[in-house]
Amino acid sequence: MVDGKEKKDEEFKENLLKLLSTDNDVRRKIAEVAKHWQMQPGNSGDIPGGMVEPQEEALDAKLPRQTAECDKLRTENVRLSNEIATLRNKIVTLENQYKQQVDDLKKECHERQQQLEGRLASSVNEARKMGDLVQEMRDLVQNLKEKCERLLKERDALQKRVAELDEAVQPFQAAFAQYRALTPKTKELLHSIFPHENIWDFIFCGVREDNMTSLWDFCANTIKNGGDNLKELAALFDFFLQWNHRQYETPKYKRLALVPGEKYSEDTAQRDRTSEPQGKIVSVLFQGLAYVANNKVFRKSIVHVAR
Numbered sequence: 286m287v288d289g290k291e292k293k294d295e296e297f298k299e300n301l302l303k304l305l306s307t308d309n310d311v312r313r314k315i316a317e318v319a320k321h322w323q324m325q326p327g328n329s330g331d332i333p334g335g336m337v338e339p340q341e342e343a344l345d346a347k348l349p350r351q352t353a354e355c356d357k358l359r360t361e362n363v364r365l366s367n368e369i370a371t372l373r374n375k376i377v378t379l380e381n382q383y384k385q386q387v388d389d390l391k392k393e394c395h396e397r398q399q400q401l402e403g404r405l406a407s408s409v410n411e412a413r414k415m416g417d418l419v420q421e422m423r424d425l426v427q428n429l430k431e432k433c434e435r436l437l438k439e440r441d442a443l444q445k446r447v448a449e450l451d452e453a454v455q456p457f458q459a460a461f462a463q464y465r466a467l468t469p470k471t472k473e474l475l476h477s478i479f480p481h482e483n484i485w486d487f488i489f490c491g492v493r494e495d496n497m498t499s500l501w502d503f504c505a506n507t508i509k510n511g512g513d514n515l516k517e518l519a520a521l522f523d524f525f526l527q528w529n530h531r532q533y534e535t536p537k538y539k540r541l542a543l544v545p546g547e548k549y550s551e552d553t554a555q556r557d558r559t560s561e562p563q564g565k566i567v568s569v570l571f572q573g574l575a576y577v578a579n580n581k582v583f584r585k586s587i588v589h590v591a592r
Contacts, residue, residue: 454484467517474503504519519571538576543566547566549563549590569587570587571586
């Protein structure tokens with residue numbers, strides 16, 4: 286009987302513990318009762334059946350309530366599990382969104398980096414171009430500076446040359462002034478020698494050798510016949526004769542050197558219209574010309590002869 290009762294008690298405890306496995310408070314109280322029973326003197330390690338039976342009745346009264354609580358807890362557990370699943374789905378969605386945003390940001394950063402690198406490369410190229418342009422401008426400034434220095438030297442040389450030409454042309458200006466001071470009749474007679482009344486044509490025509498000899502003949506005829514501007518015409522011929530000498534290393538002509546007191550000779554002189562047929566030279570009105578090479582008379586001197 287005792288063995289059957291003990292077995293029944295054990296089965297009851299197991300079933301009770303299974304039913305109340307979710308109620309920690311009940312399990313704790315049963316453990317305290319069992320511990321208290323074991324500590325009483327003369328009691329064995331097992332709870333007596335007479336004591337258990339009243340506990341069974343109490344537990345049977347609590348069982349519906351505990352079952353309802355368990356159902357409630359299971360429902361709450363399901364709800365919480367669903368919430369947890371929902372939260373996990375939200376977390377997954379947020380993670381995907383975060384990952385997508387991160388990928389978008391990485392893509393945008395990469396694009397902006399490429400843009401910045403492109404702009405940087407463009408800026409570097411622009412800077413190089415500006416550097417090349419600055420160097421080109423510096424070279425241009427240096428070339429212009431050198432050119433200005435060269436032009437200044439050329440200007441100084443030209444100014445010097447102009448001064449030399451001014452100095453050289455002064456005698457021509459003086460001769461041209463003498464020519465312009467001649468009487469209109471005399472200038473008209475000289476028109477074949479000086480067809481244009483400007484200084485450059487005057488110079489060009491006067492230095493020509495054929496015009497120079499024509500000028501000598503005109504001067505000689507005017508002096509012989511007592512025409513106008515005798516001194517001015519003689520001075521003009523002397524001027525162009527000097528310039529004719531400058532065209533040759535050795536002058537082609539030289540003036541005859543007749544002097545008053547010499548005997549008149551038709552080989553070297555010709556008389557003016559007021560002279561005696563024979564006699565001595567009283568005055569030399571216009572010296573003739575001779576060739577330098579052989580002393581041969583080219584033009585005879587105009588003289589005044591008297592006995």
